Amino acid sequence: MSDWVNAGRIMDFGIGKAVLVEIEGAKIAVYRLEDGFHAIEDICTHDGGELASGCVEGEEVICPRHGARFSIRTGEALTAPAYEPVYRFPVRVENEIVQVRDDRWD
Ligand code: FES
Numbered sequence: 125m126s127d128w129v130n131a132g133r134i135m136d137f138g139i140g141k142a143v144l145v146e147i148e149g150a151k152i153a154v155y156r157l158e159d160g161f162h163a164i165e166d167i168c169t170h171d172g173g174e175l176a177s178g179c180v181e182g183e184e185v186i187c188p189r190h191g192a193r194f195s196i197r198t199g200e201a202l203t204a205p206a207y208e209p210v211y212r213f214p215v216r217v218e219n220e221i222v223q224v225r226d227d228r229w230d
Contacts, residue, residue: 132221142176
């Protein structure tokens, strides 16, 4: 099983602003929503746009390249031109530190 990696202190996370974490080459965008923390892959499934630099509206992030929307909570692609979801990673908080883990190869 892969290790948990520190993404930052809780206080470092603003609502609607991504913190980018890299785990062995995988870029992961970690977000704070009203109900807690969520992490999705930082690669748009349409054509590789970096979602962490996209605008956030509510629980959705908008790809900065062509405007596809993804659910931060589920990774689901909500609008064209993206149709495939982005991967969603497990997140936890330990001693005020937000941690993320790449569980794709467990
Ligand atoms: S690369 Fe994200 S919508 Fe095209």
